[in-house]
Amino acid sequence: MTITRIIKLGTALAAMAVSLILSASDTKKQIVDLQAEREKEKNTWENRRAKAFLAGLKAFRETPGALLLDVREEEDYNAGHIAGSIFVPLQEIPTPVLEAAPDKDTPLFVYCYSGNRSSCAVSLLEDAGYTNVTNIGGIEFYSGELEKSE
Secondary structure, three states: OOHHHHHHHHHHHHHHHHHHHHHHHHHHHHHHHHHHHHHHHHHHHHHHHHHHHHHHHHHHHHOOOOEEEEOOOHHHHHHOEOOOEEEOOHHHOOHHHHHHOOOOOOOEEEEEOOOHHHHHHHHHHHHOOOOOEEEEEEHHHOOOOOEOOO
């Protein structure tokens, strides 16, 4: 192999290395940008859920005769719940609700920790004939005072 050929080969390899380095740098920037965009979307989604929870709680407080149902686990309810809420075990719905609200037109506002369990509770209550049931979401977005049970 001649010196000229070795130099050309070395130059080509150096150019490829630079190209790979730049490509990797672009990829890293794209990943960082994507992560930032996802974090922003997550924060936006959580802000919407927090606002929806607070709006639901406000609607409960402004609705005469409404009941606020907490469908979390009993130990979670006892550790801290929203004042005025009624503990209703999800697996026992609709029995405790029928006792507290025999009128199936009673406005019911339901919450849990994240909104998933309360969504199931709303479906069960609607299947039981309740006509005015609202899933307000998760207490994870509540920053007010919590009542504790013993």
